[in-house]
Amino acid sequence: MREVIxxxxxxxxxxxxxxxxxxAMKVVGEVKDFRPTALIGVFGRALxxxxxxxxxxxxxxxxxALLAVLSMENVSLVVPVTALxxxxxxxxxxxxxxxxxxxxxxxxxxxxxxxxxxxxxxxx
Amino acid sequence: xxxxxxxxxxxxxILLMVIFGPLGNVLLGKGMKRIGAASLGTPAEVLxxxxxxxxxxTIWLGIGSLITFFVxxxxxxxWADYSYVQPASAVAYGMVALLAxxxxxxxxxxxxxLGVLIICLGVLVVGQTPPRTTESS
Numbered sequence: 001m002r003e004v005i006x007x008x009x010x011x012x013x014x015x016x017x018x019x020x021x022x023x024a025m026k027v028v029g030e031v032k033d034f035r036p037t038a039l040i041g042v043f044g045r046a047l048x049x050x051x052x053x054x055x056x057x058x059x060x061x062x063x064x065a066l067l068a069v070l071s072m073e074n075v076s077l078v079v080p081v082t083a084l085x086x087x088x089x090x091x092x093x094x095x096x097x098x099x100x101x102x103x104x105x106x107x108x109x110x111x112x113x114x115x116x117x118x119x120x121x122x123x124x
Numbered sequence: 125x126x127x128x129x130x131x132x133x134x135x136x137x138i139l140l141m142v143i144f145g146p147l148g149n150v151l152l153g154k155g156m157k158r159i160g161a162a163s164l165g166t167p168a169e170v171l172x173x174x175x176x177x178x179x180x181x182t183i184w185l186g187i188g189s190l191i192t193f194f195v196x197x198x199x200x201x202x203w204a205d206y207s208y209v210q211p212a213s214a215v216a217y218g219m220v221a222l223l224a225x226x227x228x229x230x231x232x233x234x235x236x237x238l239g240v241l242i243i244c245l246g247v248l249v250v251g252q253t254p255p256r257t258t259e260s261s
Contacts, residue, residue, distance in 0.1 A: 018206065019206065021198060021201065022201045022206040025198060025201040025202040026201075026202070028202055029202065030202050030203040031199050031202040031203065034199075039199075042199075042202070043198075046198070063190075066149075066152070067152060067156055067177060067183075070149075070152055070153045070156040070157070071156040071157070071159055071160060071161050071173075072161050074153070074224065074228075074230045075149055075150055075152075075153030075154075075220060075224045075228065075230065076220060076221050076224035076225070076228075076230045076232050076236065077236075078149075078153070079146070079149050079216075079217065079220045080217050080220070080221075080236075080239065080240070080243070083217060083243065089206065089207060090207050092206070093205060093206045093207030094207065097205075097206055097207075099205045099206065099207050101207050102253055104249060104250075104252065104253050105207060105208070105249075105250055105253045107246075107249055108246045108247065108248075108249030108250030108253070109207075109246065109250065110246070111242055111243070111245050111246030111249060112242075112243050112246035112247065112250075113246075114239075114242055114246075115217070115238075115239045115240065115241070115242030115243030115244075115245070115246060116217075116239065116243065117239070118235055118236070118238050118239030118242060119217075119235075119236045119239035119240065119243075120239075121235055121239075122233040122234070122235025122236035122237075122238070122239055
């Protein structure tokens with residue numbers, strides 16, 4: 001039961017955090033200059049977007065939940081299980097970020113989810 | 125920006141994500157296995173686990189790898205769709221299985237390898253879609 005709560009935290013807070021960070025980076029705009037000073041400027045601008053802070057907080061929560069579950073289970077099980085966030089990610093991309101998720105992309109996400117299910121079933 | 129250039133920098137950063145993300149997770153797994161199953165019943169137990177986590181060199185190496193992953197991930201999200209990057213990075217699941225098998229001696233069953241293969245197939249399907257479907261602001 002405790003593992004399930006940690007998995008839910010990893011998936012829920014992790015996906016939510018990634019969506020918030022993605023939204024923040026869309027506000028910052030496309031990065032075209034990869035020189036260190038320019039990159040520092042990019043991260044400085046990103047830190048002024050509230051979505052970035054919400055996202056980092058959620059990802060921090062997911063990180064500690066990941067640490068907890070890694071102390072109990074094998075990494076070759078834990079990490080694939082966290083891929084259950086793909087369905088939520090595609091939905092979030094469509095409805096939260098306004099991305100156009102094509103049928104082909106949905107098919108890819110579906111395959112990923114089937115693969116994750118097999119990884120879970122393949123547990124010894 | 126030209127489509128070929130956009131694809132090149134997208135693939136380059138996804139490659140960094142695919143290397144450092146799994147490496148970070150495997151190092152965290154190794155570090156946490158050494159610490160043992162986390163008992164988080166009381167604040168004292170939480171502090172004890174936290175102090176052992178923060179003094180583990182393996183875990184810090186894992187955190188360093190994950191920070192590298194995070195920087196690449198954040199940069200690529202400045203131009204590419206989240207729903208493109210997230211599944212594309214799923215190649216990392218194959219890497220995790222390989223690293224767990226060879227670095228941590230974990231037993232990966234044939235069914236689990238099949239699952240990883242199908243995940244990678246899904247990644248290939250996603251990779252054939254355009255990286256950006258929204259206008260950059």
